[in-house]
Amino acid sequence: MLDTFEILTTSGVVLWSRRYASVGPHIINSLIRDVFIEERVQPQTEDSGSKPTYRKEGYTLKWTTVKDLGLIFVAVYQSLVHMTWVDKLLDNIRALFVGLYGEQLENKKSSVVNCNKFAPYFERQIQELEGQSDGGSSATGAKLTPPSSTDNESADESVPKINPLQRQQKPLYDTSADSTPVPTPDTSRPTTPAQSHLLTGKAGPGAKLSRRGKKKAAALNSAPVSSGDEASVKRKGKASTKKNRVWGDFGAEEEDPSMVLDYSQSDLRDDAPEAEALEAIDPESWGSRTGKGQFVLKDLDLEMDQIIAEQNAKSQSGTPAASGGGLVGSSLGAIGGLFRNVVGGKTLTDEDLAKPLKGMEEHLLKKNVAREAAVRLCESVKRDLVGLKTSSFTTVESTIRTSMEKALTKILTPTSSLDLLREITTVNTSNRPYVLSIVGVNGVGKSTNLSKIAFFLLQNHHRVLIAAADTFRSGAVEQLRVHVRNLQELSKREGAGHVDLFEKGYGKDAANIAADAVAHAAKEGFNVVLIDTAGRRHNDQRLMSSLEKFAKLAKPDKILMVGEALVGSDSVAQARNFNQSFGPGRGLDGFVISKCDTVGDMVGTLVSMVHATGIPVVFLGVGQHYADLRGLNVGSVCRLLMS
Amino acid sequence: MAWYDEDSWATAAFAPRGSTIAITFLLAVLLPVLLHQFLYRKATPTTLPSFLLIGPSGSGKTAFLTLTERKAVAQTHTSTAPLGVEVLLPEDYMPQSSHYRSPGDPAYERSRRFLLLDTPGHGKLRHFATKQLANPANVRGIIFVLDAASVAEETGLNETAEYLHDVLLALQKRYTEATTSKGPKEIPVLIAANKMDLFTALPPHLVTQQLEKAISDVRKSRAKGLKDSGRTLGGEDEDLDEEREWLGEGGEGSFEFVQMEEVGTTVTVHGGNVIGGESADVKSWYEWIAAQL
Ligand SMILES: Nc1nc2c(ncn2[C@@H]2O[C@H](COP(=O)(O)OP(=O)(O)OP(=O)(O)O)[C@@H](O)[C@H]2O)c(=O)[nH]1
Ligand SMILES: [Mg+2]
Numbered sequence: 003m004l005d006t007f008e009i010l011t012t013s014g015v016v017l018w019s020r021r022y023a024s025v026g027p028h029i030i031n032s033l034i035r036d037v038f039i040e041e042r043v044q045p046q047t048e049d050s051g052s053k054p055t056y057r058k059e060g061y062t063l064k065w066t067t068v069k070d071l072g073l074i075f076v077a078v079y080q081s082l083v084h085m086t087w088v089d090k091l092l093d094n095i096r097a098l099f100v101g102l103y104g105e106q107l108e109n110k111k112s113s114v115v116n117c118n119k120f121a122p123y124f125e126r127q128i129q130e131l132e133g134q135s136d137g138g139s140s141a142t143g144a145k146l147t148p149p150s151s152t153d154n155e156s157a158d159e160s161v162p163k164i165n166p167l168q169r170q171q172k173p174l175y176d177t178s179a180d181s182t183p184v185p186t187p188d189t190s191r192p193t194t195p196a197q198s199h200l201l202t203g204k205a206g207p208g209a210k211l212s213r214r215g216k217k218k219a220a221a222l223n224s225a226p227v228s229s230g231d232e233a234s235v236k237r238k239g240k241a242s243t244k245k246n247r248v249w250g251d252f253g254a255e256e257e258d259p260s261m262v263l264d265y266s267q268s269d270l271r272d273d274a275p276e277a278e279a280l281e282a283i284d285p286e287s288w289g290s291r292t293g294k295g296q297f298v299l300k301d302l303d304l305e306m307d308q309i310i311a312e313q314n315a316k317s318q319s320g321t322p323a324a325s326g327g328g329l330v331g332s333s334l335g336a337i338g339g340l341f342r343n344v345v346g347g348k349t350l351t352d353e354d355l356a357k358p359l360k361g362m363e364e365h366l367l368k369k370n371v372a373r374e375a376a377v378r379l380c381e382s383v384k385r386d387l388v389g390l391k392t393s394s395f396t397t398v399e400s401t402i403r404t405s406m407e408k409a410l411t412k413i414l415t416p417t418s419s420l421d422l423l424r425e426i427t428t429v430n431t432s433n434r435p436y437v438l439s440i441v442g443v444n445g446v447g448k449s450t451n452l453s454k455i456a457f458f459l460l461q462n463h464h465r466v467l468i469a470a471a472d473t474f475r476s477g478a479v480e481q482l483r484v485h486v487r488n489l490q491e492l493s494k495r496e497g498a499g500h501v502d503l504f505e506k507g508y509g510k511d512a513a514n515i516a517a518d519a520v521a522h523a524a525k526e527g528f529n530v531v532l533i534d535t536a537g538r539r540h541n542d543q544r545l546m547s548s549l550e551k552f553a554k555l556a557k558p559d560k561i562l563m564v565g566e567a568l569v570g571s572d573s574v575a576q577a578r579n580f581n582q583s584f585g586p587g588r589g590l591d592g593f594v595i596s597k598c599d600t601v602g603d604m605v606g607t608l609v610s611m612v613h614a615t616g617i618p619v620v621f622l623g624v625g626q627h628y629a630d631l632r633g634l635n636v637g638s639v640c641r642l643l644m645s
Numbered sequence: 646m647a648w649y650d651e652d653s654w655a656t657a658a659f660a661p662r663g664s665t666i667a668i669t670f671l672l673a674v675l676l677p678v679l680l681h682q683f684l685y686r687k688a689t690p691t692t693l694p695s696f697l698l699i700g701p702s703g704s705g706k707t708a709f710l711t712l713t714e715r716k717a718v719a720q721t722h723t724s725t726a727p728l729g730v731e732v733l734l735p736e737d738y739m740p741q742s743s744h745y746r747s748p749g750d751p752a753y754e755r756s757r758r759f760l761l762l763d764t765p766g767h768g769k770l771r772h773f774a775t776k777q778l779a780n781p782a783n784v785r786g787i788i789f790v791l792d793a794a795s796v797a798e799e800t801g802l803n804e805t806a807e808y809l810h811d812v813l814l815a816l817q818k819r820y821t822e823a824t825t826s827k828g829p830k831e832i833p834v835l836i837a838a839n840k841m842d843l844f845t846a847l848p849p850h851l852v853t854q855q856l857e858k859a860i861s862d863v864r865k866s867r868a869k870g871l872k873d874s875g876r877t878l879g880g881e882d883e884d885l886d887e888e889r890e891w892l893g894e895g896g897e898g899s900f901e902f903v904q905m906e907e908v909g910t911t912v913t914v915h916g917g918n919v920i921g922g923e924s925a926d927v928k929s930w931y932e933w934i935a936a937q938l
Contacts, residue, residue: 013763014707014724027722031703034723039767072726111731114715408772417768419807423866428799462869621871635873 004085005061005078007124009099012072015113018099018120025061025078033063033076040417040616041382053089057081066092068100070390071107075099087131094127094310101309123306130303350387350398358399359384362406369643371606372571375613382409407640413609414636416618420592422560423462426530429559435467435523437531437556439516440594441549441580442564444537447596447623449478451564452534453485455594455621457628459530460489460499467528469519470505471512471552474536479505482534492628502528512536512548516556533558540579550585560591562620565611567601573610581615592620598632599624603642608634693731694938695760695783699774699812700790701805702766705839708919709790709927710763718920724765727773733757738931740938756938759785771808778815786833786937787812788930793838793846793916796855806859809836810867813860813905813912814892820908829909835933836914842921849916853902856914861899864892 008019008030033056056063065076075096077088099120100107106115359380366376383405392401429436438455442448449472456466468486472478486503493499504519516533523531533556538545553561563580565573581589593611601607608619622632649655658665698706702723711719713732734740734757746753760783764774777784789809795801816832823829838852847855868891893904902912915929 010722011728012724012726013728014721014765015711015728016720016722019720027720031723034725035767038725039723039769111729112714113711113719113728113730411772412769415769415772418804419768421807421866421870423869424803424862458871631871633871633873638873 003079003083004088004091004128005080006076007078007091007095008076009095009117010074010076011113012074013113017073017115018117020121020124029058029061029063029078030076032058033065034074038074039412041413053092064088064092066096068096069386069388071100071104073099073107087134091127091131094131094306095124097310097313098123098127098306101313126303126306349391350389350401352384352388354398355384355387355402358402361399362402366606366609366643368604369606370567370570370601370604370610371643372574372610372613374571374574375606375610378613379406379409379413379609403644407644410609410640410643411636413612414619414634414639420618420620420633422620425559426459426464430529435520435529435531436560437520437533437558438560438562439471439533439535439552439556439558440562440564441535441590442537443540443576444475446537446564446566446569448537448564449481449485449534451594451596451621451623451631452532453482453489454623454628454631456485456489456501456532457492458631459532460493460501461496463499464530465499465528466501466530466532467519467523467526468501468503469516469531469533470503471516471519471533471556472536473506473508473510473512473515476508478534478536479507489628500528504531513552513555516552520556540576546579546583549580549583553584553588561588562592562594563590564594564596565607567595567598567605567607569607571610573607574614577611577614577617581617590615590617592618594621594623595619596623598622599630603645605639605642608639609643692783693758693760694785695729695762696934696937697774697777697781697784697787698761698763698790699778699787699808700766700837701792701795701801701808702768703795704766704790704792704805705919706763706766706790709788709837709839709930710761712919712925712927713761718925723767724763725767725770727765727777728763730761730763732759732761734759734935734938735931738935741936742938759934759938766808774812775815778812778819781819781832784832786835786934787816788835788837788934790837790839791852792840793849793852794840794843796838796852797845797847802855802859803863806856807863809856810860810863810892813910814890816910817892817905817908818890820910831909831911833911833913833937834905835930836912837927837930838914838916840918840921841916841926842918846916849914852916853914857899857901860892864900 003022005023006019006021006025008016010016010019010030037054037056053064053066056065060081061078062081063076063078065074067074073096075092077092079085079088099117102120102123103115103117106117362383363376363380366379367373371379383402386405386409387401390401392398396404426436440448440452452468456468459466468482470479470482472482482505483503486501489501493501504515504522506515506518512535519533520531523529535549535552536545538549540546561584563577565576569576577590577593584590593608595608595611598605611617612619619634622634624630624632698710700706707721707724707728708718710728710730711717711721713735714730716735740756743753743756746756762777764777765771778787789812791805791809792801796805813834816834819829819832836852836856838847838849840846841848893900894907902914905912913933915933917925917927917930919925919927
């Protein structure tokens, strides 16, 4: 069973919600944070067609969005329950909501959307879909899952899918409305509001679009927008299209799509001249006599189907190819498209974006961003832009640029601040030394950067113990000893903090040495321990696995990985493997990117590493001196990447 | 040379000359474009005074915005996009500039109208707010909303203080870097200590104290922290502008909000709660807004 369904805006306001069981707001908040903002969790999809899911505290969340209106539709249910129809529900509700309130939503100066009449639509959808899945084993159920359902097709089929159900339900209405005239209106009535509304339900362009959409839909699918009434389809057959046009004039009188409840009366009156049989019946009394609720429900069904069909048709005709009529139309459309490309106001489609995005990808690759990261960034830009209108006087290219800058800023900006000095103070107040350790592949500059960090801490008058836990490579300890001697010299000259080396020679277990160093530091009153580890290839299983024990014994407060700015496409694998090597519940806390001074504006490695893990860059090494360590300036890196 | 002469402008305008054709063509192409631009520019100007809602995530910015817009709080979730809403100051408050106006005056109605701009508070999405801060056209005031209950803990306090520090620093920079002799228009800051209905919430005077202390720490550790990569990677000379930005008065003393007055920013702290308790209590915030209008 569904626990909660919410319709909210990207600005965080819940427009409409339905709750069956109370679900804390933090569940949806963490969906927004993890998936939309931090993109930490890659939403899983079971198969290509279905909607992504997100799990949190025993709940499963499924969602869909409307980008240009900034809407998010979220369904929350218990993970234990297997719900097959949620995807369908999300699609239908999205189409309904946009169809009904799209105009209100375009008003950007307000957060209010007057949608308190939405509940019956929603209830009806739930009933319908639940009913479908209950009878899932029967023949209807078999029909519901067409053998091949690609994304495009499913849009077409959404209406026909509902048909079998309505057929099932019809007897129910007929029996409940047991007054005499039922057979006659039943054949003519359901179709009428359906089609007349389809043509005029939305005044102006809406009507045009739907007609066009209908034409196309009709070509693809025998009769997607007919109300699903078997009899009417049979009887009217081909003639129905012609008649539509006549009825369109009647329908034009009622433009407000929210006047659902009046259909039963007004439409009947409109039909009267057409369907002779109806003349004898007083519409008012007829309506009231036959359990009004039932008919209201039915009208709701019809209206819903139309809106959904209309929205689907619209999304199909959204591609320029479909909207141009004939040769003249298409060439005019092409010119208009070119013009709009320059002036703005063009609705972006996949095709529009494909080429400039390819160029953007190439550009990023040239900046040494790993292919995987570049592709993902471009995808996220595409997701961001498809269906959006370019604003005035902006080309597609510049729109993409802006969006890419935003994506880069978002990916590089850390979620919380990275103030090492404050963290040290906080940890020291609980009377233990702050432990920072450094990992990385061979030769990237682990010891050098460790010394730079030590120098920075010494300048801030900390007492630093450097632990030589690289017991593997010969010369490693000596190298550190030289660094420590230099640092001691420097700090004496500047009157800064105090530094010492902790070493146990070669061949011993690194994890034990690290743990000993921490104990030693606590005893001797050092307040920071920096641990240097042996360099290891990230695909060397044996050496990588020892990191888990290291993390357990030394319990570092922070683990930084050093990566070279030069590294290129290997960076993604490096970052990922190191991030996963510390056992469950522990990962890297940040990156130090070394040798940034040697790459000019090709700083793509930063992006690749952050992209692979979602872990921020803490320091940049920019030179040979102890003072050549910098924090990350997101703005300037973005500028370099986009230049 | 009269207008009907062979080579006068009038003849040229009707002759099949290259230049005439070029001018006509240019006119035909550019006119609609310029017209569009003109109309587009004309339709958008927002001369409404606006107030910027800033603060860490989950502090109640969006909740306050919905309360102001519809007199009742809507349910909210973490925002990922900014939102600007035109609102009216509630009836019971009198805009500062309208004390002499009678309630029937249309100008009175107009003066109660303002734009409320909500920004996302999540760490990765603060660039929306920073952009607004960098170019605060029409911004009459900044409302920094914070969660008074989360400020009672170390981590919440630090996050809030850091954000507030950055906001105040941006305002200070705007003031000190101004080129006009008078200095730019003052932008006051209201620190809206929200969620006073929770029993763990700190009272406003403690919020002030804690924040001032925490900002002092932030300021100190920022000064000691590493330089950022902007200049080095940008290929500029690093030593050019060594001076760090330091919020408020120099010296080792602690930071106080009054120090901001010197750079054209008055900081006020008021408590309130958007939801909970018997009812919402945001009177003092509205009074502050009214005083700026
Ligand atoms: N108890 C209490 N809760 C409040 C109050 N104001 C807001 N909240 C709750 O705080 C939560 C966050 O409020 P939002 O307005 O969404 O927070 P925000 O500042 O917009 O956060 P971001 O959009 O993430 O920046 C919501 O669940 C509100 O119900 C209050 O005065 N008292
Ligand atoms: Mg918000």
